[in-house]
Amino acid sequence: MGDGHGTHVKTQRDLAPWLFLVALGGCVAKIEFEGSEESSSSTDAPPTTTSVSSTSASSGTVATDTSSESTAESESTAESESTAESESTGGLATWCLETIVVDGESPEIPGVADVDGDDVPELWAAAFDNGTTTLSPFTVAIDGTVEALAVSVREGLFVRWADIDGDGLDDAVFETADQTRFWLQGRSDATLGEDPLPLDLSAITTIGESWSDANGDDIADVMLVRADPATVELWIGDGDGGFALTAEQEAVGVEEFFGYAEITPSGEPPFLPEVKGFALAAENGAIGFGIERALAVITVDSSSTLEVSPATDYRPWQQVIGIGELDGEAPADLVGLVDLREIVFWHGTAGGGYTPQVVASLQDELMGAAVGDFRGDGTRDILVATDYGAVFLYPAPVFEGFAGVEVSGTLEQRSYYTTIDVDGDGRLELYTTDTGQPAQLVRIVEC
DSSP states (O other), X not given: OOOOSXXXXXXXXXXXXXXXXXXXXXXXXXXXXXXXXXXXXXXXXXXXXXXXXXXXXXXOOOOGGGHHHHHHHHHHHHHHHHHHHHHXXXXXXXXXXXXXXXXXXXXXXXXXXXXXXXXXXXXXXXXXXTTEEEEEEEEEOTTSOEEEOOOEEEESEEEEEEOSSSSSSOEEEEEOTTXXXXXXXXXXXXXXXXXXXXXXXXXXXXXXXXXXXXXXXXXXXXXXXXXXXXXEEEEEEOSSSBEEEEEEEEXXXXXXXXXXXXXXXXXXXXXXXXXXXXXXXXXXXXTTXXXXXXXXXXXXXXXXXXXXXXXXXXXXXXXXEEEEOTTSSSSOEEEEEETTTEEEEEEEOTTSOEEEEEEEEESSOEEEEEEEOOSSSSOOEEEXXXXXXXXXXXXXXXOTTOOOEEEBXXXXXXXXXXXXXXXXXXXXXXXXXXXXXXXXXXXXXXX
């Protein structure tokens, strides 16, 4: 974000729903899916996972006069084994990775927004040079076909996408050299308005901004966090570029942070369609000295009443990758990526706290992790990829004892990944690209 205050602010890739970093080459790690206890080890072989294929009873030599009993017993055994295995895998089918090569040139780091409001987002490449931003949008079909859209060239630095006026079309927020911000209205033909419109943000000069609709009126609001003490503020948008401070609450259990805190989702590209809520992440250490982060769920009702839950325990370099009732019960839960090695599911409790459950743990770093509907069934899953390209699925609602399902296929390493629903069918795909390599669409399909 271009707030111009010299603070440590995360980029769009840090806030993406698919949190990827380039893994160390040659490292092969074992990932273990667990119900509650932490465990990690290093190995040269792929991790052991739960099979999702049906188990059939083996046949053998049976005497004629006991064939009916043996058959019944065999069928009973097969049924019980199949039932037990189905329960251990959540009743999932076998899933495979499908990789589709994207035609034509693709920018290395495109943002994602739905400027024309058709529920099928566009990819937007932003290039800043000598005080001018060039925005080059394009769409990608599920077969990999690319369609280039009209290019926009504007004075100022592009900052983020947000629906400022609540018309269902994403608008573009820019910042000038003197840190004055303005917005350009999105149009139904995926172009931007010519006239810059003012944003009344004179009082909003801090870190950790989140631009998203907080009170359900479809207009972008600004939520932010201030330090000493850590306090969350809610600024409600009026639909014309004005914002009014409506509520504020101190974060309980969050220590004074040193230079960085964020509220997820950020409202920046890439678009975060599967993040259902807001979360605070605040640090308790200085850069380079073992930074830890605590998380807290932020809720806002239709009357703009703000509530910040008690924070989780501090964990090293923890980032939010999922928010919502992922265990099927209220209150909301959190999913954190910890130190790029663990996925921790924080079960929200009735008392306002959280109970941690380690979903995945490994010795070496994860290539990435995400929460979203990757199977197109309306549920949200936790997806994890190891540094050697193995992908594992941990479906919601999360329950104890599920061992995880390995998705058949290998995810190729790229420098940029984001989640996007390219055809608007509700199933998220991964869009991946790298310098000198063709972009790819990767999705999970039933084998």
